[in-house]
Amino acid sequence: MMHSNRxxxxxxxxxxxxxTACVTDPQTGERKISKAAIGALAGAAxxxxxxxxxxxxxxxxxxxxxxxxxxxxxxxxxAYMDNQEKKLRQQTAGTGVQVIRNGDELVLNMPSGxxxxxxxxxxxxxxxxxxxxxxxxxxxYEKTYIDVYGHTDSTGNDAINIPLSQxxxxxxxxxxxxxxxxxxxIGTQGFGSSQPVASNATPxxxxxxxxxxxxxxxxxxxxx
Numbered sequence: 001m002m003h004s005n006r007x008x009x010x011x012x013x014x015x016x017x018x019x020t021a022c023v024t025d026p027q028t029g030e031r032k033i034s035k036a037a038i039g040a041l042a043g044a045a046x047x048x049x050x051x052x053x054x055x056x057x058x059x060x061x062x063x064x065x066x067x068x069x070x071x072x073x074x075x076x077x078x079a080y081m082d083n084q085e086k087k088l089r090q091q092t093a094g095t096g097v098q099v100i101r102n103g104d105e106l107v108l109n110m111p112s113g114x115x116x117x118x119x120x121x122x123x124x125x126x127x128x129x130x131x132x133x134x135x136x137x138x139x140x141y142e143k144t145y146i147d148v149y150g151h152t153d154s155t156g157n158d159a160i161n162i163p164l165s166q167x168x169x170x171x172x173x174x175x176x177x178x179x180x181x182x183x184x185x186i187g188t189q190g191f192g193s194s195q196p197v198a199s200n201a202t203p204x205x206x207x208x209x210x211x212x213x214x215x216x217x218x219x220x221x222x223x224x
Contacts, residue, residue, distance in 0.1 A: 053217060054147050054187030061222055064145070067184040071219045072143045077104050081218055084141040091133035105217050108134065112152075112168070112210035121167035123175055131172070135179035138216070142182065147215040148173045150190040153206035158192055166190030172212050 053060050072080050081104050088108065089099045098109040115127050123131065138146060150165030169188040177183045198205035 053145055054189045057145075060145055060185075060187060061219075063184040064219060065222050067182050069142055069182065069185070069219065069222075071222045074220065077218050077220060080141065080143065081106065081216075084137060084144075084216070087137045087141075088134065091137060092130060095127075095130045097130065097134075105215065107216070108214040110172075110212045110214070111207065112212065113207060115172070115212055116168060119164065121164065121171045123171055128175075131175055132179055134214070135176045135181055138176060139180040139182075142185070143219045144185065145217040145219060146173075146176070146181065146186045147217070148176075148186065148188045149213040149215065150188075151195055151209060151211050151213070152193050153209040154193040154196070154200040155206065161192035162190055164190070165192050168212055172214070176214075 081101075085099060085101055085106055088106065092099060092108070096111055096114045100107040100109060115123060117124060138144070148169045150167070150169035152161040152165050154161075166188070167190070169190050173183075173186045173188045177186060193200070193209065196205070196209045197211075198208040200206050200209060
């Protein structure tokens with residue numbers, strides 16, 4: 001019951017934020033979704049699944065141990081994630097990628113407009129340098145699980161959106177792996193249009209919903 005209440009509360013927060021996310025540009029008069037609102041929405045969405053991992057923590061931990069990767073000592077978790085967050089913010093500044101902190105977890109929110117062409121899951125060449133930097137940091141801070149999530153807007157149907165979101169998540173995961181991030185750490189999942197962070201009734205909202213997220217979770221116990 002408590003879990004259901006938390007989910008309902010998070011849903012209410014998303015609904016409230018979605019109705020207040022648009023701002024008016026004083027120069028053009030254009031209505032658009034604000035970066036602050038997108039960040040708040042993403043943070044609320046992440047909060048509903050904090051700690052969860054694709055495939056379950058136990059199976060992922062077995063692969064991590066098999067790859068020879070250890071856990072972070074309890075008292076060092078905060079500093080470990082602080083340093084990683086600082087590095088990722090430096091590398092993604094001005095790129096359109098958002099770095100969101102949720103407790104000891106991090107999420108990189110990458111709008112699809114800067115990562116993929118429409119209806120494509122091939123990573124855009126101009127985004128590869130940013131992803132190279134991200135991969136370098138993730139490889140350096142190896143004591144973390146990494147989940148890559150693909151999301152679409154509600155245009156089209158599940159037969160199109162779910163495979164597209166899955167393929168985009170896998171493309172990013174494969175790219176990170178090709179740049180030195182241990183594949184045992186990475187899980188992928190495509191959600192299609194099922195987890196919007198803004199209203200699909202506006203172009204701005206749909207744009208915010210088309211995204212790939214990289215969730216970074218510290219490894220705190222390899223005996224799970």
